[in-house]
Amino acid sequence: MSDSVKDWLPGAAAQIEALGQTPLIAAINHSVWAFSVIQLGHLLSIAVLGGAVLVLNLRLLGLALPTVAPEEVERSTRPFMLASVAGTIVTGFLMTLATTQSSLTSTAFLIKMIALLAAIGLSVSVAWSVRRPAGHARQAAKVLGVLATLVWLVAAGLFASASNLGPGVLLVAVAGFALFAAFLPSRRRAYGIGISLILLAGFGSTFLLAPTAAGDVLTEQVSIGTVLIGLAFAALLWASEMRHGKPLAVPPGRIGALGSTLAWVTVAAAGRWIGFS
Amino acid sequence: MGQSISEFLAWIEFRLGAELDAAGRAIPYTSWSAQLQASERLWMVLEGTHVITIMLFAGTILFVDLRLLGLVWRKVPVSQVADNVLPITIGGFAIMAITGVLLFLAQPLEYFHSLIFRFKILFLLAAAINIFWFHYKVQRRRAEWDVQPLPPVSARLSASLSIALWVLVIATGRYAAYGWVSCDNIDGLAAQAAQCATYDATLAQYDAGAETPLMAAL
Secondary structure: OOOOOHHHHHHHHHHHHHHHHOHHHHHHHHOHHHHHHHHHHHHHHHHHHHHHHHHHHHHOOOOOOOOOHHHHHHHHHHHHHHHHHHHHHHHHHHHHOOHHHHOOOOHHHHHHHHHHHEEEHHHHHHHHOOOOOOOHHHHHHHHHHHHHHHHHHHHHHHHHHHOOOHHHHHHHHHHHHHHHHOOOOOHHHHHHHHHHHHHHHHHHHHHHHHHHHHHHHHHHHHHHHHHHHHHHHHHHHHHHOOOOOOOOOOOHHHHHHHHHHHHHHHHHHHHHHHHHO | OHHHHHHHHHHHHOOOOOOOOOOOOOOOOOOOOHHOOOOOOHHHHHHHHHHHHHHHHHHHHHHHHHOOOOOOOOOOOHHHHHHHHHHHHHHHHHHHHHHHHHHHOOHHHHHHOHHHHHHHHHHHHHHHHHHHHHHHHHHHHHHHOOOOOOOHHHHHHHHHHHHHHHEEEEEHHHHHOOOOOOOOOOOOHHHHHHHHHHHHHHHHHHEEEEHHHHHHHH
């Protein structure tokens, strides 16, 4: 059995397919322009969503707007976040209805839907924690964050194991390591040089040794290399913290910010790969 | 000049890195450009990165523009927002530019003679002019309005232009990728604007195997 919405939820898939037969969707499919305008709306919503998610999360990671209180950043990005999530979902739903044949049978589409649930959950959890709630609300934000992270791990696992989606996972991995490196207190430079060397070595050796298989070999080398160097530095960091007799201290808000950013990058990458696969 | 650029791009697309046959002619689909176009996964990584980085680039510049419009962080000095967020925006732009140039090199001749792609470049140039105008004219007196919740009209005008132009760059970029409008199906003024006669002439030279002085020089 392959992994797709049709395989996992045949009942829901049948209902979506029925919706795809309605006159409105038929009209969208009939006019090339209507579909392209919806796609452009989807892309512009993604741009606004990216801004709202990144500005808040980079603030929480201590990488942007250090003088503005996190609560203030959360409050001012919230309307854009809500509007752009609504925009991507409405346009995305219309695109799905217009392409049920390919979307409901696509593994990338299934991954995108799972990652979307995780991303929304993580963003809500981050927003709740930023507002510094007390008691039960604080616990609820934590529980939601943990659950959403588990859902994201399912999406990431499916993404990494799907045979033809490797390059998409690579983007998520690179985004993750870049963010991780950016908020490392030290060794940022060594981390950056390490990743650059891996990328350069991948490019160089690919074009010298196997120019005809350039795409495939490059992707494989870079993915493996990036994972290895990421693990190596994580281990190094952990070891050095241990040597000082302290556990790795990362504030909880930071983990949520990192997770939510990665979950949204996963949604975007899986979304792009629906079109490729 | 259009002819020289066209021939140079044709040389990149068909000759650069290509294997040559006994007569010294390029064997089709062996140039680096053709390999990039055919290498599914490498091309996907470049295209996927280009599209997804919109979140980083357009998303962050939007919030700087919103501050200039007085719509967010009204109590935070403009200089603090700009100094903190713009380095991230510039990083995003660098990724977009590198992947964008590489994607262009996969089919340089077709993009150069694509009417919609030419509009995209025009909007990019306009956005660049707007940035320079803001940087050297509007921002010169920033100290006077740095802490104002609502910056002066010139700053708001520049921010509105920025948002409008980046929306147009994204839109024309999206439509250029569809390839609906190409020299194969346009004529009249549109064909003139895309210099389709030059495109046909350049292709004809390659089909006939003729080397123009420029190609020979390269």
